[in-house]
Amino acid sequence: MSWSDLALNGRILVVDDAMENIRILHAALQDEHEVLFALDGPRALEIARTQHPDLILLDAVMPGMDGYALIKELQTASETADIPVIFVTALSSPEDETRALGAGAADFISKPVNAAVVRARVRTQLTVKRQRDALRALVLTDALTGVANRRAFDERLMAEWRRCGRSGLPVALLLVDVDHFKLYNDFYGHPAGDNTLIQVASALRRAAGRTQDLVARYGGEEFAILLPQLDARGAVGVARRLILELERMAIPHAASPTAPYLTASMGISGMIPGEHTIPADLVQVADARLYQAKADGRNRYRAGAGAD
Numbered sequence: 278m279s280w281s282d283l284a285l286n287g288r289i290l291v292v293d294d295a296m297e298n299i300r301i302l303h304a305a306l307q308d309e310h311e312v313l314f315a316l317d318g319p320r321a322l323e324i325a326r327t328q329h330p331d332l333i334l335l336d337a338v339m340p341g342m343d344g345y346a347l348i349k350e351l352q353t354a355s356e357t358a359d360i361p362v363i364f365v366t367a368l369s370s371p372e373d374e375t376r377a378l379g380a381g382a383a384d385f386i387s388k389p390v391n392a393a394v395v396r397a398r399v400r401t402q403l404t405v406k407r408q409r410d411a412l413r414a415l416v417l418t419d420a421l422t423g424v425a426n427r428r429a430f431d432e433r434l435m436a437e438w439r440r441c442g443r444s445g446l447p448v449a450l451l452l453v454d455v456d457h458f459k460l461y462n463d464f465y466g467h468p469a470g471d472n473t474l475i476q477v478a479s480a481l482r483r484a485a486g487r488t489q490d491l492v493a494r495y496g497g498e499e500f501a502i503l504l505p506q507l508d509a510r511g512a513v514g515v516a517r518r519l520i521l522e523l524e525r526m527a528i529p530h531a532a533s534p535t536a537p538y539l540t541a542s543m544g545i546s547g548m549i550p551g552e553h554t555i556p557a558d559l560v561q562v563a564d565a566r567l568y569q570a571k572a573d574g575r576n577r578y579r580a581g582a583g584a585d
Contacts, residue, residue: 286310287403290330292321292347293365294339296575302334302365305392306399318342322350325357326440332402333393334379337366337377345380350379355382355436365390386534419494421471422478430493434556437505439466440552449504449512449547452563453481453519456540456575457533464532473528473539474498480526484519505507509547509580516543516578540576542567 291302291314299314306312313328315321318341325333333351337344344364351357361383366373369387383402386395417429423432436448441448455461455477462470467505474494481492481500491503504512519541530540544567546559566579573579 285333287399288313288328289399290315290321290324290328290333291365292318292333292337292339292344293582294318295336297431298336298365301390301392302395305390309396310399318344318347318350321347322357325351325360326354329356331406332361332399333360333362333367334399335362335382337364337368337373345376348380348382354439354534355432356440359404359406363398363402363562365395403455419478422475422494424478424482425491425493427493427495430491430495433491433493434503434559437503438550438556438559439573442506445500446506447508447547448548448559449507449509449545450559450563451502451504451512451516451519451578452495452544452560452567453500453502454542454567454571455498455500456535456542456571457530460532461530461539464530476526476528477523477541480519480522484515484522486515486518490515504547507547511547512545512547513578513580516545519543520576520578542570542575543578544568544570544579545578 286309288311289306291299291312294316296316303312303314313324313330315324318339321333324330335347339466344366348362351360351362357530362378362381363384363386364382365386365388367388374385374515417426418424419426458470461473470483478492478494478500481502485492485502485504489495489505493501493503495501498559502515504515523538523540530537530539533540544563544565546562546566548559566581570577570579
């Protein structure tokens with residue numbers, strides 16, 4: 278089985294201060310899953326935030342940050358809060374199990390471990406997580422276009438704002454408005470309008486390109502592209518690609534006073550999150566520049582001094 282197949286079967290993070298225990302769990306899981314490991318809590322946090330494991334097998338008793346402190350840290354960060362945790366520990370009393378489950382663990386396995394039991398418990402938790410993720414995706418997806426909806430955008434903006442703020446990295450945003458869309462619906466009909474929004478969403482995906490970029494339907498004919506770790510100058514490149522995509526698609530818009538094909542106006546903002554800024558500031562600046570792009574004649578972007 279290839280490494281990519283193992284990742285599809287689930288990425289497991291094993292956290293234990295004893296290398297021998299990690300070897301035992303690795304041997305039990307390596308044929309079906311991609312297995313990562315950490316010997317202490319801080320390293321486990323770093324891996325959880327950057328490698329996004331599907332499940333964590335966690336020892337309760339470790340020097341420094343123990344399992345209970347680690348699971349609390351995982352639950353306070355939006356990017357790790359939904360990762361299920363199985364405690365794998367030498368503690369075995371009912372009180373220990375109750376404490377682990379009360380702390381938020383999904384399951385509890387006592388050492389010494391039985392390999393078959395570990396594999397079965399892991400499969401169960403991965404199945405539950407995938408079912409939960411599928412339901413969550415339905416809640417956070419725009420039913421028409423298939424991109425993220427406004428709720429998903431708001432959640433992701435907050436998460437990326439915190440994550441980039443910790444690292445001192447920028448976050449950029451494009452607000453995109455389809456030009457004269459009411460006229461388009463009036464001329465071609467609402468079914469055609471719906472189909473066009475689907476095509477525009479696909480064009481936005483192609484223009485963004487990176488796996489970490491989020492395309493969302495912001496409302497009606499307005500979309501947003503969230504660009505973590507990119508500044509306004511970098512976002513301009515995305516805007517230019519989108520303009521070229523719409524030119525290439527050349528969706529007829531006979532009712533538009535701007536162009537014979539469908540166009541869009543864009544406002545761009547980029548910030549490094551800091552103590553004196555909030556996510557709403559990023560949106561407010563992009564919205565003001567979108568308004569300026571429309572006032573300047575549409576079918577263009579505005580990004581502010583130094584970025585255009």
